[in-house]
Amino acid sequence: MKNKTKTLAALILSCSLLTVSSASAFSDVQGQDSEVIKSLQSQNIIQGITKDKFAPQGKLTTVQGIHLVVKALQLKPKQDSEPKKGAPWYSESVQIAKDNDIPVDLASNPSAELTKEQFAHILYKGIRATGNYPLIKMYIKVADESDGNPEYQGSIQNLLLSKITTLDSKLNFHPKQKITRIEAAVMVYKAIQFVNSHKENQTGEQQEVTFTSEKVNDGVNKIVLSRGMQPNPGYGIHINKIEFKDEANAVVYYELTSPKPGMVYPQVITESKAETYISSQYKVEIAPSK
Structure with a gap:
């Protein structure tokens, strides 16, 4: 038994x-x-x-x-x-x-x-x-x-x-x-x-990009864009331009980059981020570059 x-x-x-x-x-x-x-x-x-x-x-x-x-x-x-x-x-x-x-x-x-x-x-x-x-x-x-x-x-x-x-x-x-x-x-x-x-x-699928706004001082905010965790530094995100639509609204345009052919990257999983500084008077939006 x-x-x-x-x-x-x-x-x-x-x-x-x-x-x-x-x-x-x-x-x-x-x-x-x-x-x-x-x-x-x-x-x-x-x-x-x-x-x-x-x-x-x-x-x-x-x-x-x-x-x-x-x-x-x-x-x-x-x-x-x-x-x-x-x-x-x-x-x-x-x-x-x-x-x-x-x-x-x-x-x-x-x-x-x-x-x-x-x-x-x-x-x-x-x-x-x-x-x-x-x-x-x-x-x-x-x-x-x-x-x-x-x-x-x-x-x-x-x-x-x-x-x-x-x-x-x-x-x-x-x-x-x-x-x-x-x-x-x-x-x-x-x-x-x-x-x-x-x-x-x-496969080139569109990845979600998020952003945070951090107060630097009473007049300036730091805007940090993130495309999340990536397998190596070849997958990046860059800020191309900032468009001030009016006195209260701004749009941060970004571009996603991929590893360059033939390059060797360390296989380190890290968060891909980019940052910029904008006057705190603006309400910020983000958008991919056209």
């Missing part, structure tokens, strides 16, 4: 990434991590093992990790095909991963637990499958890099540069440590943000 209970618990954990339920708070996830999990849960990307438990310190198997990356990044197969009758639940995700040049050799042992470096490699390959992104010519020192597999070092470096993963206070990545469900969830959440921000810029 004890063995049957353990087997059932393992089955629930292994299938929890497939469960669909409404987003709700988990009692075992707190703080900022709770918001990350709620966001992923609302998108049916990752779920709890029960209604109110996420098991953040639980481990991911190789097939769970592949399935999570495929689902989170919405990767597609090369051609539509029906899963074979009686095939394991993860077979479709493994095939999609293979179609997108994600290494799936780890799936040969579906019950094996993923290490941090293995999941980082799968996730980075998944990100690359979604589009072509700038290659960053920088190196971040990782204190325990020699402990890991050299094959995965490039993937880890790229995830570090993209702020999708981080090092601890001693600059260690712990490549051989088993990755937890919460660690994988946070990395996937940041990967989705990274991909979405690039796709918005690549």
